[in-house]
Amino acid sequence: MQGNAPTPDGQVADAVSGNWVDTYAPAFARPYLRLSRADRPIGTWLLLIPCWWGLALAMLSDGTPRWEDLWIAIGCAIGAFLMRGAGCTWNDITDREFDGKVERTRSRPIPSGQVSVRQAVFWMVLQCLLALVILLTFNRAAIAMGVLSLLPVTIYPFAKRFTWWPQAFLGLAFNWGALLAWTAHTGTVGWPAITLYLSGIAWTLFYDTIYAHQDAEDDELIGIKSTARLFGTDTARWLKYFLVGTVSLMGFAIVDAALPEASVLALVVALGGPWAMGWHMTWQLRGLDTEDNTKLLQLFRANRDTGLIPLIFLCVALLL
Template sequence: MQGNAQTPDGQISDAVEGNWVDSLAPAYSRPYLRLSRADRPIGTWLLLIPCWWGLALAMLWDQSPRWEDAWIAVGCALGAWLMRGAGCTWNDITDRKIDAQVDRTRSRPIPSGQVSVRQAVVWMVLQALLALVILLTFNRAAIAMGVLSLLPVAIYPFAKRFTWWPQVFLGLAFNWGALLAWTAHTGALHWPAVVLYFAGISWTLFYDTIYAHQDAEDDALIGVKSTARLFGQDTAGWLKYFLVGTVSLMALAVINAAVVKASILALVIALAGPWAMGWHMAWQLRGLDIEDNRKLIQLFRANRDTGLIPLIFFLAALLA
């Protein structure tokens, strides 16, 4: 566990090089924006994309896109940014002692002393309240779904202490938007959204296992559990199962959504989405090297594109 804990100007060790927080944000705001991972936008994308999946499939399901859906899409984007920030702040509060022992995370604002725990709590609450304001513009069923999402968010940081499968809990939290956005459009929850939710969880197991391999050595020393440690040298084989699960479940969600009112052409176009997504995941597998941290973070960040690929096909299906 050797390495520089923190650069002189407080930059986080795994932040995106040249990010706007370190280069443009006022100095007083940087520690808080770093708590929210604003210098690492991939997490916001991974939280937002399932929301857009859910919204697109909901529009395909009832064939009734409305102007309000534009606000749902924008509201989900703003809410994803805020709730990802609140969730990361909560994670850093609960993990501050663990983060101080891991090379990649000891430069984070709390263990490095940039922000106190009390300041972090205030920042977390502020972000959550702003997200609540956005949530209250949706229908009642979606508001209830949003409130329920706090349960997996609250549990996730502790999962690595009691299970080898904390990535499942991350998946439960990060893909909740598929349920929420579907409900925001339709006013109720239906089976296609639930199946899509499980497809997202399988996808999360894929990309977060790749991510977790960066910390596998440190995690073993301090006793933190993860699928990366559980799978070890068998990781590639397990990732193949998650790839198949993601594609199969998403295809099933598409069929259940499109079979109600969509045309055959729309169904075929939409089904091409999970197929293309699967090829992108297969490309990641071909480049996987669990001993190369630079490659691991590169593949992890590539999952923004992985998730956007089926969305493009879903939107195209709406025009068919």
């Protein structure tokens, strides 16, 4: 297949410049770490942040933070790294034929020949088993939630083949941590967690539509569906809808969780989170240029900060 040769050092095209994988990791480990997107950490952040939202909201709900919550936060961080890696490996296995035809993805380890499919499967299973070890330290309800998360993770890579809304399926998978972390603290799923989960899905639709515009032309040529292709020149208007949905649903989740245990001051501070998050998303909209791939990637990566903003407000509210 023409044009599929890897870059001289095997670096993936959209990797962060000077990342630790390409700079410091042993040569034998680099292809596997690239499969896990360890050279592109934004995905781990986007998977982890909803976990921390759910944990903080659960603590605000019952007003009883415990020392074990520190382990839940740390365990979610380790688990997010591992499961994001396993999910990306699964995605690259299923998309290996497509990736070889897209300019941005043809340098990935499988289509560029750095890793075989069999090696990728082994690496995926290893990451899942390590994540399972972390999951088994949580309560039974959270363990069940973790096992259920495999369903949207498994389906997501195929969504682009049968729906114009694969970003919604990504949202189902990437925000599951909000449910899991809430359950790890409380022992059961609550409506605030479900509403927060829906808020996260709206947020994913926002940032991943921006991301998908990088591949819109190639996707059209090979028949891959996406919200970027669906919305086209109307993308900005749809992103506004997702912004409003993200902020509104998160606000409802906070009110539902905070009443009646939290103080009025804590509630007001917590509600400042989605408000400030909305302004950060508005800033992204103002800089949106769907024809500028460099700008699109910059805006996508900015969503780490977007997600951390409400988390900061929630943590402050816990102190009040």
